[in-house]
């Protein structure tokens with residue numbers, strides 16, 4: 001297996017259309033032809049509802065849809081494919097979990113621990129679940145060094161939280177939560193563990209059996225797949241015990257006007273017609289990623305980030321918030337005295353797409369003492385020339401600002 005960034009890039013039709021240096025991959029990635037083709041094939045050749053048609057188109061659609069579930073299970077090294085629940089994305093998965101698991105396990109006085117760089121998609125559903133149960137959402141603060149405070153985490157575990165929610169890679173900084181150390185600690189303390197893998201799945205292989213969490217949520221559109229689809233994986237015994245989250249067709253076994261019995265996994269959590277084409281597209285994205293040399297992809301991305309980090313540190317008046325060299329995918333920064341949106345607009349004028357704002361991490365921004373930042377984020381199809389163009393545009397901005405002539 002070899003990795004050629006130019007050949008990989010050629011698989012992404014949008015990259016040659018937009019004329020943009022796309023460094024907003026943490027928000028969403030572009031899609032390779034293989035994913036687009038799988039979805040088009042479904043609409044052009046099958047286009048039927050799944051699980052209930054007597055006809056052959058429905059049988060084909062069902063095979064493709066359930067095939068995608070198997071593909072995802074393999075991609076994640078999940079113990080069983082019925083543990084793979086299709087959701088609308090990370091947000092949807094977290095809402096399902098916080099609502100259903102929250103209802104099952106949270107009682108008044110309980111606590112839910114959450115890392116200090118969590119996305120609103122984790123914070124808000126768990127905060128609301130805690131409020132409903134009379135429980136408390138407790139943040140794990142950042143340390144002076146800018147990572148999560150391990151001593152504080154250990155101390156908070158003494159309070160026996162019911163659930164620990166951890167972000168594998170922080171979208172606003174690209175920083176990594178030390179899951180290999182922290183998940184066993186959380187489990188030893190008796191907590192159920194939930195991982196937000198939204199920023200990890202596109203950058204590195206995920207092995208759920210090795211990771212050792214109880215639940216794992218992510219979005220398809222950040223791993224070269226379509227929008228509107230994601231996965232919530234959970235341990236079968238827990239998912240079996242949890243109450244359904246949404247009600248309707250597909251998720252039932254038997255219905256009368258008096259009562260309903262519910263379907264088995266995974267259907268119990270998939271009410272209504274699922275996002276069939278999107279699931280097939282996500283299966284194709286997983287398959288496409290499995291065919292790549294992922295170690296080489298990750299090395300290439302790390303080189304791009306290292307170059308961006310060096311370049312940024314050589315510019316005057318740049319504050320870098322991504323404190324560690326092993327950042328994954330993203331770097332966040334501000335230009336001293338400049339509003340992050342102004343920098344974003346300047347970069348856009350130069351044809352460079354970055355994200356500026358609070359990155360759905362307002363509590364993190366509060367801890368950093370800022371209202372927002374600029375974030376550049378890479379995917380495997382980005383090139384060194386694109387990083388140079390980004391740095392050159394920032395350099396031009398500095399010259400424009402400090403040109404007193």
Ligand code: PMP
Nearest residue numbers: 089090091119121171198199219
């Ligand atoms: N968690 C993290 C770490 C994210 O980066 C994102 C997307 N920015 C989400 C959750 C939410 O994902 P989605 O909007 O696809 O539901």
